[in-house]
Amino acid sequence: MPDRTPQSPRLLSRRSWPEARFLADVLRTETVGGGLLLLGAVIALVWANSPWRAAYAALGDWVPWPGGASLHLDLSLATWAADGLLAIFFFVVGLELKREFVAGDLRDPRRALLPVVAAIGGMAAPALIYLAVTSSAGGAGARGWAIPTATDIAFALAVLAVVSSHLPQGLRAFLLTLAVVDDLFAITIIAIFYTADFHPLPLLGALLPIAAFGLLVQRRRTWWWALIPLAVTAWTLVHASGVHATVAGVLLGFTVPVLPSRSGAPGLAERLEHRWRPVSAGFAVPLFAFFAAGVTLVGVDLGETLTNPVVVAVAAGLVLGKVVGVFGSTYLLARFTRAExxxxxxxxxxxxxxxxxxxxxxVSLLIGELAFGAGSPEEDGVKVAVLLGSVVSAALAALVLVRRNRVYRRISERESRDDDGDGIPDVYQQESA
Structure with missing residues (x-):
């Protein structure tokens, strides 16, 4: 008789071939975007610490539309980058989230459990470490507890591409899905904990253009001359409500249909994501990094800065908290569910x-600005801490992953064989046989 003993569930197992192809496209875009993000941050740091640093500060503080005070739009270039351009980033996040929950792996509760648990653990542990460090210093800076909870997927994938391009697909997919769920929680945190001077009427008014946007996309009406004004109107009203304006991008992304049309064409969410992801990864996020990362260290006492409780808390949360949270929650899930x-x-x-x-x-830099205010001494410390924690995390990850790269390469070469020439790696055909 055949063995009917149920197999233990597998964690980080291979995705389906269509899902793998979509994942590969996302990884390529995000990897390039991560390189541009890093370039923008480096240019900002160099300029902010050069003899021309006053020009960098003046550029970020310049208000291109000083007459927009009545609509709360008298914003500096740096604020436009954080509130305006990042709305594009969060629109893509909204599309990605809905696609994952409707047609991706997160629609399966068994597959969704691991990244959700890992994301919760990967946010809770850094927040607790941050609060423990700041409370030991009298509680100063506790408002920034959410700063080390976010993962920057573009930056992480850029590092991953450099140090280990042959990482198993299941692990790469897990990193992407973890970051997607992480973004969802980060959006919720921003909306609930970092909303000041809340005005309900503009927020209620924003529901009208969002509903009109949703009605058009549900009917596959992708008229740019209608959708873009509706999106801008929704963004303006959400911004006027006191809720961070990037939330408008997520809400608009949630309205877009995911499933393929009756003719078999790809879902509109996938098409819009394919169109807007390069704009987000290649323009919006790098420009935000350019304005957000430029902390001036000239004349600053680095010893005092690096011992500041907020700096220590953020760096420790990113380097130590993420490892404890992500690895620990995954290990406990495997331990108590007998998964392998x-x-x-x-x-x-x-x-x-x-x-x-x-x-x-x-998102960490964004939350730091929301927590302490643009131009505050704490914000400069947050920038130093986020940069330091990210660099240390990247270096330690490289030390771990580069040693496995040779093994990954051999596995990748075996899996990529397509002996029958049908364009699909044989490993997927063997699994479905």
Whole structure:
């Protein structure tokens, strides 16, 4: 008789071939975007510490539309980058989240459990470490507890591409899905804990253009001359409500249909994501990094800065908290559910992935600005801490993952064989046989 003993569930197992192709496209875009993000941050740091640093500060403080005070739009270039351009980033996040929950792996509760648990652990542990460090110093800076909770997927994938381009697909997919769930929680935190001077009427008014936007996209009406004004109107009203304006991007992304049309064409969410992800990764996020990362260290006492409780708390949360949270929650899930890692993945690989999750940049810098205010002394400390914690996390991840790269390469070469020439790696056909 055939063996009917139920197999233990596999953690980080291979995705389906269509899902793998979509993942590969996302990884390529995010990897390039991560390189541009890093370039923008480096240019900002060099300029902010050069003899021309006053020009950098003046550029960020310049208000291109000083007459927009009545609509709360008398914003500086740096604020436009944080509130305006990042709305594009969060629109793509909204599309990605809905696609994952409707047609991706997160629609399966068994597959969704691991990244959700890992994301919760990877946010809770850094927040607790941050609060423990700041409370020992009298509680100063406790408002920034959420700063080290976010993972910057573009930055992390850029580092991953450099140090280990042959990482098993299950681990790469897990990093991407973890970051997607992480973004969802980060959006919720921003909306609930970092909203000041809340005005309900503009927020209620924003529901009208969002509903009109949703009605058009549900009917596959992709008229740019209608959708873009509706999106801008929704963004303006959300911004006027006191809720961070990037939330408008997420809400608009949630309205877009995911499933393919009756003719078999790809879902509109996938098409819009394909169109807007390069704009987000290649323009919006790098420009935000350019304005956000330029901390001036000239004349600053580095010893005093690096011992500041907020700096220590953020850096420790990113480097230590993410490893404890992501790795610890995954290990406990496996321990108490009798699940096993996929046969191609080891716990050492997961340590490297958890270290990569400690690379926080875009959302961490955004929360730092929201927590302490633009131009505050604490904000400069947050920038130093986020940069320091991200660099240390990236270096430690490289030490762990580069040693496995040769093994990954051999596995990748075996899996990529397509002996029958049909364009699909044989490993997927063997699994479905």
């Amino acid at each position: 890692l996929d046969e191609e993945i080891t716990w050492a690989d997961l340590v490297g992935l958890a270290l990569l999750a400690g690379i926080g940049f875009t």
